[in-house]
Amino acid sequence: MLEALSAVDARRWAVLTRMAFAARRAEIDALNVFPVPDGDTGTNLYLTLDAALDSVRAEHEKAGILGTATLEQECSSLSRSMLLTARGNSGVILSQLVRGFAEAIAESGQPQAGAEVIADGLARASARAYASVTRPEEGTILTVARAAAEAGAARVDEGLAAVAEAALDAATEALRATTGQLAALERAGVVDAGAAGYLLLLEALARVVHQDGAHVGERMEPFAEDPSMRRREEWSRQGGPVEPMGRTGGAPTSGHDGTPGGPAYEVMYLLRDSDEERAATLREVLDGLGDSLLVVGGPDLWNVHVHVDDVGAAIEAGLDAGRPYRVRVTHFADQVAHRQPATGVAVVACAAGPGLAEVFEGAGAVVVTSGPGNRASAGQLLDAIRASHALSVIVLPNDRDTEMAARAAASAAEQEGLDVHLVRSRTAVQGLAAFAVFDEHASASRNAAEMSHAAAATRHGAVALASKQALTSAGPCEAGDVLGAVGGDVVIVGHDIAEVALDVVHRLLSSGGELVTVIGGEGAPDGLVEELGARIERGHRDVEVTVIDGGQPHYPLLLGVE
Template structure:
């Protein structure tokens, strides 16, 4: 059992919380009845944290501290990233809860967070959450955060585990009590949605402190017995698990029912070039225009969230207070209709370059930019799945290192009632082969089977230029050497792109093949792709060659044989 949280522990806490949000997002969405922001509290919590973690990873990679950042660096970076990625009312409040923990850790000046620092973090998180809401209400996430902070602070002398367990127990009881604290929750017979999300965060913390699961450095898989991964009967007074459809008699049957009589639009934006005084004035103006108001952040950046009927007035108020950007306006009735997917099968495809993206888009896929240095997060893939507006979706990661994120996105989408099939396309050429057999008139199961078979039957290779000295399977290489790979393993080291590429194609064709696909990258020399295609056709008269201007970085040539 941990006596203090290190930077590694904090990262694990964040990752486990994200996993819990992914597993439970649809159930939390169904709880959402007050306040009525956009009907998807669980989704907003998940996407806020997922996008923030992705942003922190990118930031730390650029700074050269990925995996070695201090506890303060990890928490401060996550806090700021969440202010930028916050979605909906719930996401903004979550960002303030995390900000409270980050401030406690920063002010302690300690390399690890023991009982006192974590208890202080619980207190600051509660205060930050209360300060973010213009009109605090009992029976919300604020009540649960306050109960957790009070209980944790009372047992500091007993150590970190005692603080976390006391906070978790108090939050569990406080969450159960929210049903009777708000008329809307009582009528629905459910607990508060945002508060349920905070409970999952505390459960993930308890799991880290108790060192459940794998040790540091090992692959972590969610435990079947982990309460944060299980749906709860206790979240509904009707005695059953809350269903995403709301058919247990609790949540409204539709978003339109929930928002009847309330503001028609959700407006969110980030605000720069402002100060505390103008932010306070903005808060007053927006409070008169609508409800569900949050103006949080400072001193150089604020996140603004409000529900209004007059969108223009809400944005003009922001212009008076500073410089709004990333303005997002959602019409609640439109959002409700978007949640009713059509029949048919959609396809989501990852693409590492603009040329590849164009090919997939022209074929009808929703495309997500993803490749080395910019791999898509689970949240981005989930957005794309939902953007298909179909009940069934085929997901093509087209990259081995994106597969886990794709699985997480598929799992999260299935919680929403969508039928998502992941095709294990581990390279762009496998994804192209899979999409070539897609039949829009066929069902999702048949398409998934045919596309999976096509991807698996495609042998793949690549040509790249070595960036450093290394020992490969084909021998040593120096910076500038040309590397040819088959199935992800370097099989030839040479000096000429065309010669190495031809060698790779010969190896791919050694066991037969009818179609060779050559995908040129952004750094491929002019004319090389065409030259390679002609040479392949001369050597193999019975082979058809397809040339694609992919525009992908890092790999001048991607090669496939079907």
């Protein structure tokens, strides 16, 4: 059990929260009070955090601190990124909750966050959430955040675990109570959607503190299947018909930012070149134009969200207050009108290079660029699953380190009602072997079984150049040495790419094989792939050789045997 959170623990907290949002996204969306298409609180929470984590990763990679950033750097970067990536009012409020934790950690000046710092973070998160809405209402995420903060503060002397558990227990009880605190929630028979999302964040904190699911790769869906989940079936229960509530500028409830017959447009934009006084004036103007108003941020950047009928007036108000950019306008009725029907079985495949992408696209797959140094996020994979417009989708990650994101995307898509199957293709050669047996006329389950079998039956190897001095399974290597790998483990240290590749192929063929696939990367010398293919055919006349110009980075050669 942890006594304090380090930077690594904070990253784990964020990742587990993202997994929770992915697993329970549709459940939270279903808490929508009104039957309109913008009931997407769970979706907005997930996409906001997913995009922010991607942004932080890119920022830290550029700064050279990826994986080594301090706790303050991690939290401050995430807080700012979430303000930029926030989707819908639920995403904006989430950004303010995270901002509260970031401020507490920054002000503490400590390398780790113990009980006092986390309790302070809970309090600041609550204060930021209340400050983010024009007219706070009870029975919303605000109520739950305050309950968590008060309970956490009362247990500071007992340590971090006590603070986390007390906050989670208090939030759970407060969430249950929201149904009876707002008439709209009581009529619909649901709890507040945004508050349900915040409970997931607190549960993720408790799991990290208790070191439960610390190795997230081993537990891909802890929030979807664990019977100890603190959610109740009645959260998703839909009651009788709901009557209009009328305009409100208070905290949005149950995933809907407006009301039936209310404002027709959602307007969101970021605002620069402003100050606290002009931002306050903007709040007053927008409050007179519509509802579901949020103007949060500062001192140099604000995020603005409002539902209005007069889009022009909402944007003009922003121009008077500063410099709006990233303006996004959504017409709620169009969200239904533009949905495309889903049919058939589709394949989403990751590709690390343009040549591989061309091969998968030519075979009919929806391709996502993903590979070492540029791996796809769960959000990008989820977008590709949706873009396939299919009732059933088979996902080929084609990379061991993309499998986790693919699982999260598949889980989120399944919550939307899609039938998603993940094939554990951990290399491009396994993905190609799997796709080779795809039958568009067969069912998704049958295809998934056949493709999984094909991927598992494909032995894989690779050739790369050592980037530094190291000790490998095959002995020591120096920078520039040629490394041959089989099944992900270095088995050869040599100096000639072609000779090392032939050795790898020989090892792959030692237990038999009928087809050898050679994929050339962007670092492969001219003519190497063709020469290697010819040499393999001469040395093994009973096998067929397929040569592909994959264009993948980092690996001059990828090799497979089926």
